[in-house]
Amino acid sequence: MRLVIARCSVDYAGRLSAHLPSATRLLLIKADGSVSVHADDRAYKPLNWMSPPCSLKEAEDNLWTVTNKAGEQLIITIEEILHDSSHELGVDPGLIKDGVEAHLQELLAERMEVLGEGWTLIRREYPTAIGPVDILCRNAAGGTVAIEMKRRAGIDAVEQLTRYLEFLNRDSTLAPVEGVIAAQTIAPQARTLAEDRGMRCVILDYDELRGIDNKEDRLF
Amino acid sequence: MRLVIARCSVDYAGRLSAHLPSATRLLLIKADGSVSVHADDRAYKPLNWMSPPCSLKEAEDNLWTVTNKAGEQLIITIEEILHDSSHELGVDPGLIKDGVEAHLQELLAERMEVLGEGWTLIRREYPTAIGPVDILCRNAAGGTVAIEMKRRAGIDAVEQLTRYLEFLNRDSTLAPVEGVIAAQTIAPQARTLAEDRGMRCVILDYDELRGIDNKEDRLF
DNA sequence: GTATTTATTTCGTGC
DNA sequence: GCACGAAGTAAATAC
Incomplete structure (x- = not known):
């Protein structure tokens, strides 16, 4: 350098x-x-x-x-x-991060039951013509549910999920598809809009998600 | 420093x-x-x-x-x-830029004919209740057209134009209003969504826009 | 001051 | 390699 x-x-x-x-x-x-x-x-x-x-x-x-x-x-x-x-610096060992969206998504995919008993994962990053849905799953009744995950959900997250639902519901093998916004924090206006559109809002607790029966995955 | x-x-x-x-x-x-x-x-x-x-x-x-x-x-x-x-550096005079979105908008407004013969500008930054539309114009048939401009258009650009069209179409003196996405590059998924919603997509060439009959605006 | 939009975004990831 | 979305986005601009 x-x-x-x-x-x-x-x-x-x-x-x-x-x-x-x-x-x-x-x-x-x-x-x-x-x-x-x-x-x-x-x-x-x-x-x-x-x-x-x-x-x-x-x-x-x-x-x-x-x-x-x-x-x-x-x-x-x-x-x-x-x-x-x-100055001679050498190769840097690099940054170790913890607590980003991808991490949250992994944790929730492993523990679908926090959304309700009998919920099962179909797949993460389920592809559609307009991009991948974060999580696609089934609820206890066998209905399809699309989940949009964010660290902090704003109105853009609700819009994003709206688009996915529009496309997913054209697929007769999936329809009707319900929507869930899952985030650590959800902006009040985003919650209002989401619920107005019939979506469910779920607050995720990061420590709880990785803590409850997942102790072997902890870093400490 | x-x-x-x-x-x-x-x-x-x-x-x-x-x-x-x-x-x-x-x-x-x-x-x-x-x-x-x-x-x-x-x-x-x-x-x-x-x-x-x-x-x-x-x-x-x-x-x-x-x-x-x-x-x-x-x-x-x-x-x-x-x-x-x-080291003592003092205050920096700052960066002078050329070639960003505002520049593209000026150039297109001056040369509406690149979108089609007989197209005319109504005005740039046409105000609506939810913010200004980049360009409002008329096509050869006299129909109103709203243009959303971006250097690189993504899905957010399509959503933005969708909202503008929703509001503009409530104005009976303008309706029906068509939509055009104009950008140097358009993301494939954005194009899919735009065309799904009946919008037209136009690729802009910066050099061509400012070059053809606009030589006096060149820097060199 | 806050909210929105841009960016020579950069960066990782899935395909 | 391309395309897409996230980022401790940061930074600029509009309001």
Whole structure:
């Protein structure tokens, strides 16, 4: 990893055109060849960048050109270098995450009974013409139920489930299909809309879902 | 801006839980108080971060704690510091962009004929109770058409246009109103849904839109 | 201030 | 490899 603090101007020509007037910035050149330009604010987003794979060419006159496969270019005109250091970092072991939507979906699929006795999984990510339904299952009476899962359900989740139900109900081998919104939190307006459309709303407790008879799956 | 290269482990406790095992990384502390942790790959995304406003507290035993208003925490355990430097950057003049959705909309409004001979603009950003329609126009037969524009159209664009059409069609001076999705790329599932709902899909070519009889608007 | 929309989104996953 | 949806989305813009 190479860290350069420099007064520079930057031009990007690719999916759009962008220009950065002259100022002092951090240029971050990583081992994978990627380059990013950072100002002294915003933790997350660089002002400008080129994702790998790409190649950096430094011309003598302090003109850096970063090019990728698609022909997009980042042109950095260096006016003054204030700092320049390189560091050996090695491969990062990577981030370990816990508590995202996919995790919730796995847990619920393994424990359909939290929705009601006798409920059984048909499959996760059940495909339709407009995309996969998170969970398709059967209730105790044998009726088909489509479940839309979210960490936090908003109106968009209700709209999404509405579309799926519309398509699923055209399939005579499945119809009638009921809908369930399952989430850790459900926005009040989303609940109102969902119930207005005859959907059931279920609050999921993450610790409970993975805790009750699933102790061997715990991380601790 | 402070640049620290350190062997460290990191824990994030907030909207989710995440852990980074010990490794050598870049810690980027910016003037706005934000902190980000970078590995030696990926130009755009830090491994972990805390957006401003937040505060960094350095305990003597090399335990850094970054906290934000919501109580989320980033805990960095420093094992060895390999580099530590600070730099004065000043305020950045910021990025100047060209070629985004607003630009596409201007160009299409000036050249309605790309949608069909005899098509005429009624107005851009036509107001409705639920927000402005990108473009409202008339086709050769005199019928009203609402256009939803996107650089990349997804299902959300189709839903948006559906809502607009629902409201516009309640206005007897306009009804019946047809719908057009116009974008540089349209996701296949979005196209399926749009055509299912009787909307027309049009692919826009940016260079062609601004090139054909619009040379005076070119930048070069 | 909040809510909505955009993004050179990036990133993982299923097919 | 493509397409789709999630993200600690973040960031900009409208209201």
